[in-house]
Amino acid sequence: MKRTQRFTIAATLSAALVAAGACAGGEKSGAVASAAGTDSASQAINSADILQHIKDLSADSMEGRAPGTPGEVKTIAYLQAQYKALGLKPGNPDGTYLQNVDLIGYKAHPTASYTAGGKTISFKYPDDFIANSRHNRTETKVENSDVVFVGYGIVAPEYGWDDYKGMDMTGKTILMLVNDPQIRVPNDTALDTTMFKGKAMTYYGRWTYKYEIASLKHAAAAIIIHETGPAGYPYGVVRGSNSQEQFDVISPDAEKRVPVEGWITLEKAKEIISAAGQNFDALKAAATKKDFKPVALNAKATYDVKIDARKIQSHNVVALLEGTDKKDEYLIYTAHWDHLGKDTTLKGDQIYNGAIDNASGSSAVLDIAKAFTKLPVRPRRSILFLAVTAEEKGLVGAKYYATHSLYPLDKTVANINVDGINQWGKTSDFTVIGLGNSTLDDYVLAELKAQGRTVRADAEPEKGFYFRSDHFEFAKQGVPALDTDSGIEYVGKPPEYGMKKRDEYTNKDYHNVSDEVKPDWDLSGGVQDMQTLFKVGVSVANANDTPQWKPGTEFKAKRDSTLVKP
Numbered sequence: 001m002k003r004t005q006r007f008t009i010a011a012t013l014s015a016a017l018v019a020a021g022a023c024a025g026g027e028k029s030g031a032v033a034s035a036a037g038t039d040s041a042s043q044a045i046n047s048a049d050i051l052q053h054i055k056d057l058s059a060d061s062m063e064g065r066a067p068g069t070p071g072e073v074k075t076i077a078y079l080q081a082q083y084k085a086l087g088l089k090p091g092n093p094d095g096t097y098l099q100n101v102d103l104i105g106y107k108a109h110p111t112a113s114y115t116a117g118g119k120t121i122s123f124k125y126p127d128d129f130i131a132n133s134r135h136n137r138t139e140t141k142v143e144n145s146d147v148v149f150v151g152y153g154i155v156a157p158e159y160g161w162d163d164y165k166g167m168d169m170t171g172k173t174i175l176m177l178v179n180d181p182q183i184r185v186p187n188d189t190a191l192d193t194t195m196f197k198g199k200a201m202t203y204y205g206r207w208t209y210k211y212e213i214a215s216l217k218h219a220a221a222a223i224i225i226h227e228t229g230p231a232g233y234p235y236g237v238v239r240g241s242n243s244q245e246q247f248d249v250i251s252p253d254a255e256k257r258v259p260v261e262g263w264i265t266l267e268k269a270k271e272i273i274s275a276a277g278q279n280f281d282a283l284k285a286a287a288t289k290k291d292f293k294p295v296a297l298n299a300k301a302t303y304d305v306k307i308d309a310r311k312i313q314s315h316n317v318v319a320l321l322e323g324t325d326k327k328d329e330y331l332i333y334t335a336h337w338d339h340l341g342k343d344t345t346l347k348g349d350q351i352y353n354g355a356i357d358n359a360s361g362s363s364a365v366l367d368i369a370k371a372f373t374k375l376p377v378r379p380r381r382s383i384l385f386l387a388v389t390a391e392e393k394g395l396v397g398a399k400y401y402a403t404h405s406l407y408p409l410d411k412t413v414a415n416i417n418v419d420g421i422n423q424w425g426k427t428s429d430f431t432v433i434g435l436g437n438s439t440l441d442d443y444v445l446a447e448l449k450a451q452g453r454t455v456r457a458d459a460e461p462e463k464g465f466y467f468r469s470d471h472f473e474f475a476k477q478g479v480p481a482l483d484t485d486s487g488i489e490y491v492g493k494p495p496e497y498g499m500k501k502r503d504e505y506t507n508k509d510y511h512n513v514s515d516e517v518k519p520d521w522d523l524s525g526g527v528q529d530m531q532t533l534f535k536v537g538v539s540v541a542n543a544n545d546t547p548q549w550k551p552g553t554e555f556k557a558k559r560d561s562t563l564v565k566p
């Protein structure tokens with residue numbers, strides 16, 4: 001789980017109001033299970049079951065479920081046995097419940113220096129910069145490469161936006177701002193919500209996008225200027241995660257990536273830009289205009305990135321419930337099984353049990369699978385239950401599936417992801433991260449309306465939480481993907497209770513050895529949320545039409561380009 005969000009704004013919408021204007025998932029076929037049948041099947045999802053699975057998966061004997069360790073062997077054996085016991089088919093067409101995931105683990109040892117306006121600027125790793133290379137060699141060098149400031153480095157046809165303006169970037173070191181531009185309405189201080197979704201971060205704002213576009217432009221180095229507000233996290237997060245071993249999918253396309261991928265601190269960026277005779281704030285202001293053109297700085301960059309790499313074999317676990325008349329179309333539930341493993345340098349408890357993150361989601365998807373087996377009539381579309389590896393290493397297992405899918409992605413109608421469940425009782429609300437992205441929202445709204453609950457939008461869309469769990473790898477490939485989170489309005493509790501419990505978890509247990517099963521847990525709220533996601537899945541699997549990205553969503557073009565036209 002990559003969540004540390006704070007819900008400071010009550011962004012609750014009335015489910016009834018929103019659903020009234022929404023198409024609640026299209027017409028259903030008459031040949032499918034009744035609402036009563038679905039309701040009764042949903043009762044298979046229960047606290048006792050989920051708690052037992054969480055206890056099993058987060059036991060010390062699972063060693064914190066790190067990919068490529070004995071903990072993985074035990075975890076995937078457990079999940080396979082459970083899916084088999086439910087009578088689900090092996091999800092891999094090769095007849096197994098496993099998808100091999102070939103990973104590379106790598107650690108960078110970079111140096112960097114810039115010259116600007118005749119001055120040499122030296123950099124300290126990892127305090128001033130981080131740099132990586134995904135090329136298949138032990139050392140990658142960029143020497144005296146021309147430095148160009150490319151603003152936000154975005155090419156977004158739907159907004160008529162192109163920061164590169166056709167300028168040749170081959171062999172250049174490009175400096176980019178993080179996030180996407182916040183554009184003001186002319187003669188007003190309000191944000192223009194028709195451009196890059198206003199305050200929300202679009203995918204164009206994520207660092208992964210910046211490296212992808214830099215690769216297409218044949219740049220030598222893609223360097224992101226860190227700013228805490230726009231990034232959504234302090235530089236320490238960039239430094240911390242990059243100074244550890246990173247994982248990625250082994251890809252034959254690694255050489256097509258920009259040779260050097262990195263970040264620099266805002267202070268260092270300002271130092272380079274000033275020495276080159278320019279002003280950072282002026283450049284940033286220019287970058288929020290459509291007519292921005294790349295600015296060639298009077299500067300050159302040199303990087304030397306040494307890499308230690310090792311191969312790791314890990315696995316996704318996958319089970320299949322075959323559909324009926326639309327069985328060659330698929331709905332995929334995902335939950336990552338991995339967590340952080342153990343740290344033998346710690347005193348006392350050394351095991352990252354990851355009870356909430358994400359033994360809870362893995363357990364919930366086991367129970368959702370059980371509920372599907374209790375339906376009086378099988379769903380029309382096939383359902384895949386996919387427990388992915390290496391989420392904690394950067395959504396790597398999900399990325400592997402989404403780029404090596406076992407069934408065609410153009411026949412994959414949707415992904416529903418579970419990363420952590422509510423452990424503090426029932427709520428009157430439920431959070432949809434990235435509310436407004438796709439028509440999957442309408443299915444959620446319809447279910448919540450029936451339960452008399454409300455939907456809550458992610459209160460911090462500018463931080464890009466939609467891009468931080470496994471469903472995002474599906475979205476990136478164009479598959480409509482739903483990510484939800486617990487509500488925060490607890491039934492019978494004071495209003496501040498939800499936030500207080502969230503903060504307690506975030507501050508004490510999140511990514512800590514104390515993320516363990518607690519005696520005061522009340523999973524009734526988590527059960528209700530998972531029953532909702534089950535019913536959403538049943539509706540999606542049985543509907544005549546398929547979920548769609550809403551217009552203006554950055555994943556829509558990808559879906560439109562990959563779908564085989566009838």
Ligand SMILES: [Zn+2]
Pocket residue numbers: 001002357392511
């Ligand atoms: Zn996590």
